[in-house]
Amino acid sequence: MNKRINIKEKLGKLEEIASWFDKQKEVDVEEGLKKVKEGNALVKELRERLSEVENEFEELKKDLD
Amino acid sequence: MEVSVKNGEIVLSVSEYIERLNLALGGEAGFVEGEVTEFKASAKWVGFTLKDSQSSVERPPTGGLTATSAVLKCVMHAHMFRRLGVAIEDGMRVKVYGVPRISKGWGSLGLWVESIEPLGEGSLKKAYELLFKKLTLEGLFARKRELPEFISRIGVISSRDGVVLQDLRKNLRRLSLRVNFVHTQVEGAGAVPGILRALDYFNRSGNDYDCVVLIRGGGSLESLQAFNNEEVVRAIYAMPVPVIAGIGHDVDVPLSALVADAMASTPTGVAHIINATWDALALGLPDLTRRIHDGMSDIVYAHKQRVELLQTRMHTYFVQLFRTFDLAAGRLSRARERVGERIRALQEYLARTERLLTFSDPIRNLKLGYSLTYVAGKVLKSKKDARIGDTLETRVSDGLIDSKISNIRMNS
Numbered sequence: 424m425n426k427r428i429n430i431k432e433k434l435g436k437l438e439e440i441a442s443w444f445d446k447q448k449e450v451d452v453e454e455g456l457k458k459v460k461e462g463n464a465l466v467k468e469l470r471e472r473l474s475e476v477e478n479e480f481e482e483l484k485k486d487l488d
Numbered sequence: 489m490e491v492s493v494k495n496g497e498i499v500l501s502v503s504e505y506i507e508r509l510n511l512a513l514g515g516e517a518g519f520v521e522g523e524v525t526e527f528k529a530s531a532k533w534v535g536f537t538l539k540d541s542q543s544s545v546e547r548p549p550t551g552g553l554t555a556t557s558a559v560l561k562c563v564m565h566a567h568m569f570r571r572l573g574v575a576i577e578d579g580m581r582v583k584v585y586g587v588p589r590i591s592k593g594w595g596s597l598g599l600w601v602e603s604i605e606p607l608g609e610g611s612l613k614k615a616y617e618l619l620f621k622k623l624t625l626e627g628l629f630a631r632k633r634e635l636p637e638f639i640s641r642i643g644v645i646s647s648r649d650g651v652v653l654q655d656l657r658k659n660l661r662r663l664s665l666r667v668n669f670v671h672t673q674v675e676g677a678g679a680v681p682g683i684l685r686a687l688d689y690f691n692r693s694g695n696d697y698d699c700v701v702l703i704r705g706g707g708s709l710e711s712l713q714a715f716n717n718e719e720v721v722r723a724i725y726a727m728p729v730p731v732i733a734g735i736g737h738d739v740d741v742p743l744s745a746l747v748a749d750a751m752a753s754t755p756t757g758v759a760h761i762i763n764a765t766w767d768a769l770a771l772g773l774p775d776l777t778r779r780i781h782d783g784m785s786d787i788v789y790a791h792k793q794r795v796e797l798l799q800t801r802m803h804t805y806f807v808q809l810f811r812t813f814d815l816a817a818g819r820l821s822r823a824r825e826r827v828g829e830r831i832r833a834l835q836e837y838l839a840r841t842e843r844l845l846t847f848s849d850p851i852r853n854l855k856l857g858y859s860l861t862y863v864a865g866k867v868l869k870s871k872k873d874a875r876i877g878d879t880l881e882t883r884v885s886d887g888l889i890d891s892k893i894s895n896i897r898m899n900s
Contacts, residue, residue: 430791434791434794437799441799444805447805459806470795473792473795476788477788480781
């Protein structure tokens with residue numbers, strides 16, 4: 424079972440990374456690569472957690488039906 | 489002492505005599521039934537005359553026979569009368585309980601009444617109508633408080649002997665209800681004080697309850713007297729929380745039911761009233777559920793979209809970087825092609841030149857039979873540069889030939 428992550432916090436970090444890229448005028452490939460690695464890990468975590476949330480939510484909905 | 493003995497006879501004052509009579513009458517307290525006439529009420533006293541409805545034959549001191557109705561003066565303290573909660577009017581048949589007494593001031597016999605109870609449908613109906621009219625004028629029946637939503641704390645006043653309580657419980661929805669029951673007599677002499685005590689108990693509990701329910705099975709107007717009692721009606725009106733009455737009745741709705749904030753004629757009806765306070769939730773729940781579900785779906789969808797968007801923003805940077813590399817590589821490739829073409833062109837030029845040079849080689853031409861002639865070290869190109877007698881040096885492919893000019897001619 425995945426460790427429960429704080430979606431809001433992780434989204435905030437991902438937002439920071441995306442903004443970092445938006446601001447870059449000069450290419451710093453090494454730094455960029457580091458950010459992409461970090462960002463990809465966050466995307467993966469968030470996708471998994473959001474799927475879990477969605478599934479959990481669907482189960483809850485079924486309980487009421 | 490106003491007692492004197494005169495000639496061996498005990499002589500009493502009027503006052504003493506009446507006191508003696510009253511002492512003797514003290515043991516004659518009891519119930520008397522009759523028709524009310526000359527009813528009068530003041531701030532301190534209530535007075536009326538009770539009479540038998542049937543005439544009796546009497547021989548008056550003046551002689552002869554007279555048909556007359558027996559009468560009894562009755563008096564009662566106004567505050568006691570008010571506490572009785574019964575409306576009285578001339579013509580009503582009542583049963584009173586009292587102590588007979590002779591008034592010193594008036595010298596007449598009267599009954600000091602302690603309780604009055606209307607008798608018969610007619611009197612009861614009359615009492616009901618009188619009280620109904622009075623309390624209507626006061627506005628007691630006009631006030632209806634809204635029942636709170638989701639009633640769950642219920643105070644019940646009824647008799648444990650009937651089935652009404654079971655009926656109420658059976659028909660209440662299976663919700664988390666807290667029912668606090670207070671037993672009271674609902675008929676007979678103990679009914680009014682019992683109901684008043686129960687109402688007082690819940691009144692003192694203040695807002696610990698969402699409502700108070702007063703229930704009783706059906707009955708005749710006579711058996712429902714306690715529920716047409718003025719004090720009971722006023723106590724219901726004074727309750728801090730809404731009261732629901734479930735009192736069975738035939739024609740006339742008991743005044744206790746009329747003053748209640750909601751009423752039904754059966755315990756089942758009361759249960760339905762209480763159940764209905766939950767309807768808002770039952771009806772609104774699907775809508776609330778849908779709103780929660782839609783809201784949550786929107787949140788999940790929005791988050792997923794945001795993650796994808798942020799990922800795209802992050803990757804766009806590298807995609808653009810790679811595109812730049814691709815463009816550069818393309819340009820390099822095209823440049824390479826152009827250089828290649830140039831090299832090829834140069835190679836062709838060289839080949840062409842080589843061929844040209846090959847054809848232009850004087851040695852090759854000498855071998856083919858051509859020769860070069862020099863005069864004084866210079867290549868002879870025109871006859872103008874030659875003079876008869878000059879020495880010519882002619883180069884052929886394999887050596888030099890010297891000769892002298894003997895003649896110069898024009899081209900033919």
